[in-house]
Amino acid sequence: xxxxxxxxxxxxxxxLKTALIMIAIFIFGFAVITIALNSFKDLTVGAIETDGPExxxxxxxxxxxxxxxxxxxxxxxxxxxxxxxxxKEKKDKGFTYYMGFLAGTDGIYNCKSQIAVYKYIIDNGLxxxxxxxxxxxxxxxxxxxDESATSFASMMLGVFAFLLSVYALIxxxxxxxxxxxxxxxxxxxLKPITRNQLTLAKLLAMLxxxxxxxxxxxxxxxxxxxxxxxxxxDTMYYVFNASSVFKAPVSFPxxxxxxxxxxxxxxxxxxxxxxxxxxxxxxxxxxxxxxxxFAATIASLIGIGRxxxxxxxxxxxxxxxxxxxxxxxxFFISMPLAIVYFxxxxxxxxxxxxxxxxx
Amino acid sequence: MAAVLEVKNLTKVYPRKGHKDxxxxxxxxxxxxxxxxxxxxxxxxxxxxxxxIKMIAGLARPTAGEVFICGHSxxxxxxxxxxxxxxxxxxxxxxxxxxxxKNLNYLVSLHPKETMLDPSDERFSTVSKKELDAxxxxxxxxxxxxxxxxxxxxxxxSLGMKQRLxxxxxxxxxxxxxxLDEPANGLDPAGIKYIRELLRRLADTYKIGMLVSSHQxxxxxxxxxxxxxxxxxxxxxxxxxxxxxAGEYKGGARIIIRVDRPAEAAALLKEKLEIxxxxxxxxxxxxxxxxxxxxxxxxxxxxxxxxxxxREEIRLEDVFIDATGEGR
Numbered sequence: 001x002x003x004x005x006x007x008x009x010x011x012x013x014x015x016l017k018t019a020l021i022m023i024a025i026f027i028f029g030f031a032v033i034t035i036a037l038n039s040f041k042d043l044t045v046g047a048i049e050t051d052g053p054e055x056x057x058x059x060x061x062x063x064x065x066x067x068x069x070x071x072x073x074x075x076x077x078x079x080x081x082x083x084x085x086x087x088k089e090k091k092d093k094g095f096t097y098y099m100g101f102l103a104g105t106d107g108i109y110n111c112k113s114q115i116a117v118y119k120y121i122i123d124n125g126l127x128x129x130x131x132x133x134x135x136x137x138x139x140x141x142x143x144x145x146d147e148s149a150t151s152f153a154s155m156m157l158g159v160f161a162f163l164l165s166v167y168a169l170i171x172x173x174x175x176x177x178x179x180x181x182x183x184x185x186x187x188x189x190l191k192p193i194t195r196n197q198l199t200l201a202k203l204l205a206m207l208x209x210x211x212x213x214x215x216x217x218x219x220x221x222x223x224x225x226x227x228x229x230x231x232x233x234d235t236m237y238y239v240f241n242a243s244s245v246f247k248a249p250v251s252f253p254x255x256x257x258x259x260x261x262x263x264x265x266x267x268x269x270x271x272x273x274x275x276x277x278x279x280x281x282x283x284x285x286x287x288x289x290x291x292x293x294f295a296a297t298i299a300s301l302i303g304i305g306r307x308x309x310x311x312x313x314x315x316x317x318x319x320x321x322x323x324x325x326x327x328x329x330x331f332f333i334s335m336p337l338a339i340v341y342f343x344x345x346x347x348x349x350x351x352x353x354x355x356x357x358x359x
Numbered sequence: 360m361a362a363v364l365e366v367k368n369l370t371k372v373y374p375r376k377g378h379k380d381x382x383x384x385x386x387x388x389x390x391x392x393x394x395x396x397x398x399x400x401x402x403x404x405x406x407x408x409x410x411x412i413k414m415i416a417g418l419a420r421p422t423a424g425e426v427f428i429c430g431h432s433x434x435x436x437x438x439x440x441x442x443x444x445x446x447x448x449x450x451x452x453x454x455x456x457x458x459x460x461k462n463l464n465y466l467v468s469l470h471p472k473e474t475m476l477d478p479s480d481e482r483f484s485t486v487s488k489k490e491l492d493a494x495x496x497x498x499x500x501x502x503x504x505x506x507x508x509x510x511x512x513x514x515x516x517s518l519g520m521k522q523r524l525x526x527x528x529x530x531x532x533x534x535x536x537x538x539l540d541e542p543a544n545g546l547d548p549a550g551i552k553y554i555r556e557l558l559r560r561l562a563d564t565y566k567i568g569m570l571v572s573s574h575q576x577x578x579x580x581x582x583x584x585x586x587x588x589x590x591x592x593x594x595x596x597x598x599x600x601x602x603x604x605a606g607e608y609k610g611g612a613r614i615i616i617r618v619d620r621p622a623e624a625a626a627l628l629k630e631k632l633e634i635x636x637x638x639x640x641x642x643x644x645x646x647x648x649x650x651x652x653x654x655x656x657x658x659x660x661x662x663x664x665x666x667x668x669x670r671e672e673i674r675l676e677d678v679f680i681d682a683t684g685e686g687r
Contacts, residue, residue: 004468011465012454183452187528190416190448190538191469192441357419 002197009205013171022167026160026217030224033159037144059142059151060232063132065121072127076118083111098303098327106327112242113321120237120245132236132250136320139253148232150250153225154257160217161261165268165289168210172272173285175202176353180280185358195354203273203346210269214262222254241318241331256316263313267342271309274345278352300326312338360393362427363536363568364415369424371410371592384410386592387424394535395566397558399579399586401675403683407592408572409449412540415570416446429535442474446538451525453513459524460496460509467492467531474532499527503557519550526557537561537569543578551575555582580604580675588682596682603673613673614651616643617666618658627661628654644671 067075086108090097117133120126140158142151176199179185188198233250240246268289276285292310299308305326306312312334317325325334371385385407392398402408413419415426417433417440426433431440453462467475475491476483500506503523508516516524522542529537542558543551559582561567573579579586580600588596616636618624621643625636628645632654636645647654651668658665 001469001471008465008468182455183450184454186416186418186448186452187466188469189418190441190444190446190529191466192438192471192474192532193469194437355420357413 001193002201005193005197005201006204009175009201010208013175013202013205014209018167018170022163022213026163029160029163030156030221033156040144058232059138059146060132060148062138063135063236065117065131065133066129067121067127069122069125069127072118072121076115076122079111079115079118083108083115086111095303098305106325106329109242109325109327109329110321113239116239116243116245117237117321132233134236134238134253134320136253136256136317139320147229149225149229150231150254152229153222154253156221156225157218157254157257157261160221161264164210164213164217164261164265167213168265168269169272169286169289171209172206172269173276173282175206175273175276177276177280177282177285180358181282189358196350199277199350199353203349206269206273207266210265211262214258214265218258218261238319239321253319256319260314260316263315263338267310267313267338270342270345274349277349303327305329306333307337309341312341360396362391363394363429364392364570365427366390366411366415367425367427369411369414369426370422371407371414371419372422383592385414388589388592388594389424390587390594390597392536392568392570394568395562396585397562397569397571397583399583399675400570400572400589401574401576401579401586401679402589406590406683408589409540411589412448412538412570412572416444416448416538417441418448442471443532443535444538445529445532445534445536446540447522447525447529447542448538448540450544451521451528453521453524453528455514456512458510458512459500459505459516459520459527462513462524463496463500463528463531464492466528467496470532495531495533499530502530502561503527504553518545519547519553522546522550522554523557526554530561533565534567537567539569539571541573542571543573543575551578558582576675576679586675586678588679590683596678598675598678600675603675603678611646611648613644613646613671614654615667615669615671616645616654616658617641617668618643619664619666624658624661624663627657627663631657631661 090108121131139151139154142148142155144155146152176185179188189195231250235247236250236252237245237247238252271289271292272285275288276282278284279288289310292308296305296308296310299305300311306329308326311326311329314325315331315334315338317329318331318334367389369385369388370383372381372383375382388407388411390398400408400412410419414421415428415433417426417437421434426440428440428444429442433440453459454465457465470492472483472488472491475488475495476486497506500509503526505520505523505527508520513521513524522544526539526542529539537558539558543554546554555578558569558571562569571579571583580603583600585597585599587594588598616624621638621641625638625643628634628636628643632647632649634645634647634649634654636643651670655665655668
């Protein structure tokens with residue numbers, strides 16, 4: 001019985017027309033960006049060549065650390081002193097400390113990341129050799145200037161996250177609001193099903209379509225990137241949550257980009273589903289998630305960015321140095337908060353719809 | 360006869376700003392609908408008809424009271440209660456981009472297999488749900504006369520076709536109870552007649568109990584077995600249609616007497632039989648339980664020429680206006 005309900009919801013929510021329009025925009029955008037990047041690269045390299053000696057613009061060079069034992073220990077002491085100062089400042093200023101930083105630059109977090117890196121070098125005696133430490137902020141724009149598979153794929157996934165968020169909004173916002181607006185909900189509620197079953201079927205169908213769309217985009221971009229380009233390294237070092245360091249394949253950022261895309265799209269889908277159901281009109285399913293997204297910048301400026309709903313799903317930011325996470329944030333704040341926010345929205349969707357009189 | 364619908368002390372109070380008690384839309388309403396019986400549900404606009412119907416269908420939550428469909432409570436045992444219910448509430452809305460057939464194919468899939476075929480039937484284990492569903496969809500589309508137009512998008516249907524598709528959709532579950540809110544709304548006379556005859560046939564053939572709300576009282580009178588009149592959230596009257604067509608109303612029948620010298624005849628009837636007759640032109644009108652033969656005898660003995668005495672059928676409209684106090 002539930003299988004039929006779910007299959008029906010999938011069929012109703014998935015519109016071939018919308019999907020084809022999205023695919024067309026995706027292919028067109030992908031082609032334009034790829035061609036533009038190639039032309040842009042030729043221009044830049046040419047300009048640098050005529051002006052003087054050739055400049056190495058590879059992002060991988062910015063990740064490289066090659067230091068002696070003395071250098072490492074000296075750096076570590078400098079960083080420790082810096083951290084102490086920053087923490088004192090935070091203690092003195094209290095809440096207003098966070099307001100001093102614009103969105104995405106957290107002195108303490110970045111300082112801790114650097115300390116973790118140097119501690120790792122010292123603990124493992126990795127002196128006088130080329131070590132590559134992943135930096136998410138640099139990597140995000142790396143795809144623009146660097147012809148490597150993982151950086152290109154990560155950048156492209158970041159670019160098309162917007163398109164997928166729009167698609168998630170279209171799917172999520174219409175789930176209940178459409179049926180309320182065109183009156184078909186009255187027919188569905190006369191069927192021998194409970195309201196919870198209906199909400200669950202709609203929610204699962206929405207999640208299925210969003211996940212399928214994310215996977216399709218991910219597979220396409222990854223396949224293209226790895227056919228067209230190569231990665232210059234095998235492995236890199238990654239800092240997690242400004243505390244621990246681990247070694248992983250150079251393609252690990254691709255997983256992070258995928259996680260970002262998936263969590264971001266699901267977040268938009270769930271918000272659209274919740275607000276569309278709560279407000280009974282589809283337009284609110286569009287307006288509220290975007291309003292929340294834009295308000296995230298303001299939230300970061302006034303120091304509550306780390307608690308802001310749309311920031312709590314940016315988990316990929318906790319990997320690497322120089323990350324774009326909100327000030328004062330921590331993976332172990334964001335993850336439970338995300339579960340509370342989005343789990344809460346899902347639970348509220350059930351409660352709200354269960355108690356509602358359908359007009 | 361078994362009751363397919365039992366409404367017990369149903370009450371709905373809407374919260375209203377500035378009012379402590381809220382707005383009572385439906386106030387302690389109780390009635391029942393038996394199998395094979397068409398019950399008209401009438402009342403002025405805002406009387407609480409649609410709110411009552413929505414509570415019966417489980418679209419709105421009752422503030423108090425309970426609804427039982429085939430013995431199952433709508434609020435507590437929704438899945439079983441809704442197994443054999445079909446309905447069109449307010450407007451016959453369907454998915455406009457799908458064809459009529461696809462709409463029904465989707466909706467029929469939401470009904471369990473035992474709705475389509477009794478589990479004790481020997482074919483139950485051999486025939487698939489899909490076949491049963493396809494058969495049922497074909498049956499209901501043929502019943503409402505839409506089989507030839509099954510492939511068209513619903514948005515291209517006329518209002519009459521949409522109403523018929525709405526009824527077809529309601530019949531998918533082999534219902535024991537049909538809830539129809541304004542089924543003939545916006546239809547032309549031929550369409551109204553078609554729906555009326557269809558519903559009457561369904562009630563008689565399949566013993567479906569129906570609760571039909573409508574403003575078209577003359578249509579209801581032709582179709583219903585009984586009407587319930589609701590006003591200000593309360594049931595104010597209940598009438599059997601056969602009583603009305605026999606001219607029986609308020610303990611008597613309405614009679615029209617055509618006689619010479621009507622004014623004098625009226626005085627005679629008052630004196631001899633205590634009948635309050637009204638003189639209208641050449642006619643006398645009265646509501647009485649006295650037999651026609653007795654009246655004729657008195658008038659003839661009194662020396663009047665009686666040209667005719669007819670019992671007038673009571674119109675539902677009169678009952679309605681009388682009960683609701685509208686039009687005064």
